[in-house]
Amino acid sequence: MSLTFNEQNYHQLCDQLAQADADFAAVIQAYGYPPYWSRANTFESLVHIILEQQVSLASALSALNKLKERVQQITPSRVLMLTDEELKACYFSRQKATYTKYLAGALLGGKLNLEELEQLPDQEVRARLTALKGIGNWTTDIYLLMVLHRTDVFPIGDLAIINALKRLKQLPSTTTKEELLARAETWRPYRSIAAMLLWHYYLGHRR
Incomplete structure (x- = not known):
């Protein structure tokens, strides 16, 4: 069965990623925790x-x-x-x-x-x-x-996530999706939480 996250362990998982990746720690420090984006199964x-x-x-x-x-x-x-x-x-x-x-x-x-x-x-x-x-x-x-709140999903087709990841990691604009996915491997099995942090960074940076 695939792992899931919930409102109770969400911040804890964000902290776990922040400990492993200083850039995520900086995102949380600058913008706080990302919202718990959630929708009903309908x-x-x-x-x-x-x-x-x-x-x-x-x-x-x-x-x-x-x-x-x-x-x-x-x-x-x-x-x-x-x-x-x-x-x-x-x-x-x-x-x-x-x-x-x-x-x-x-x-x-x-x-x-x-x-x-x-x-x-x-x-x-x-x-x-x-x-x-x-x-x-x-x-x-x-x-x-x-x-479904699965923990290990990385929407590589999402433009906001791609742009946020390039900006956060200071990667050249020519970086391919394959290279970005390879970077995201380091966040397994919590790539969904990484995606939430990247969206949060993207929106915070735009504001």
Whole structure:
């Protein structure tokens, strides 16, 4: 079974990484502990992550809120009742409307069971999610990290994490993803906590 973290041991794990890596210690010293970013294991959370693909967090949230306004409760059956035009009015692109409806159908048809995923190892969760249209590794990484709270996920497809890691470690802009992943190996089995610290650093540095 894959390791998980929770609100109780979160700061302790941050401290553990800070002891092993002086740059993380400096992040905590400058900005405090990262927030405990967490989402419920629901259809709504997965729709939210799909909406966040390649757009700003603010515009994703605005589309999610618009959808909530329209259907009150974001459930697979309610979403499937909407036309493409109605989803477009909720700021969904054509692609994201397709992905969301496909996910709703997979949940209603029993092809995917979110509660079951809680019991499965990371790789099996990844295999089941990426088998669905519109769900790739980045979406799966965010789900594993923020919803299932698995300790050893590193979303290398996340631009904020890549930029934060290059800046924190003073790496050249030409550093490849493979080289960044090799660096992240030193944080196993707590790469998720490292990702949280990097997001926190990225947001703090921007402010």
